[in-house]
Amino acid sequence: MISISPLARSDLDRVSHLELAEGQDRFVNPVAKMTTGISARVDFHMIENDGAAVGVFKIGHDYSQKHGFAQDGEAGLMGFLVGHQYQGQGFAKAALAIMAKYLAATYPKMNSVLLTVNCDNPAAHHVYQRGGFVELPELYFGGTTGPQYAMRLGLTGKAA
Numbered sequence: 708m709i710s711i712s713p714l715a716r717s718d719l720d721r722v723s724h725l726e727l728a729e730g731q732d733r734f735v736n737p738v739a740k741m742t743t744g745i746s747a748r749v750d751f752h753m754i755e756n757d758g759a760a761v762g763v764f765k766i767g768h769d770y771s772q773k774h775g776f777a778q779d780g781e782a783g784l785m786g787f788l789v790g791h792q793y794q795g796q797g798f799a800k801a802a803l804a805i806m807a808k809y810l811a812a813t814y815p816k817m818n819s820v821l822l823t824v825n826c827d828n829p830a831a832h833h834v835y836q837r838g839g840f841v842e843l844p845e846l847y848f849g850g851t852t853g854p855q856y857a858m859r860l861g862l863t864g865k866a867a
């Protein structure tokens with residue numbers, strides 16, 4: 708069964724075995740890079756399947772400072788990945804199915820969360836849509852890897 712839990716800085720080695728498939732570093736930093744030089748305003752979360760770490764993501768609380776489409780103070784979900792060893796088994800879909808409930812319980816003051824996903828990353832775009840993320844009207848052209856969809860997930864049951 709899939710579960711999500713906060714991942715302390717001191718436990719980051721629990722996700723160090725998660726690899727990317729060739730070319731996926733275009734979409735997300737490898738775990739080693741993602742877990743070094745981190746801002747204090749970023750939290751890590753681990754996705755487990757029956758107790759085995761299969762994925763990771765970050766919540767960035769300064770997201771709105773760098774992303775013009777965000778509302779003031781709105782957080783961002785970043786670096787979402789399922790290790791290559793575990794991809795294609797429904798783990799991302801299962802994690803995203805419980806994401807809104809998990810984030811609402813973990814961050815009681817959070818009403819919504821944003822992310823960007825590369826237009827050339829249909830698998831990720833698909834799982835985010837299935838998980839309830841809704842595209843914003845404008846594409847995001849920041850970053851170095853081409854246009855991205857900006858998507859928002861409401862955590863309150865109301866439209867975000």
Ligand SMILES: CC(C)(COP(=O)(O)OP(=O)(O)OC[C@H]1O[C@@H](n2cnc3c(N)ncnc32)[C@H](O)[C@@H]1OP(=O)(O)O)[C@@H](O)C(=O)NCCC(=O)NCCS
Binds near residue numbers: 837
């Ligand atoms: C994207 C990613 C998170 C998906 O994780 P996963 O555990 O393999 O995904 P799942 O097995 O839960 O589901 C994959 C879904 O994508 C679909 N899919 C796969 N390739 C696809 C494609 N080219 N186009 C559309 N959908 C695709 C599958 O059909 C499946 O959906 P379905 O169950 O509705 O049929 C994973 O591949 C990953 O970590 N990639 C590298 C990092 C990354 O790109 N992160 C996103 C950054 S924004």
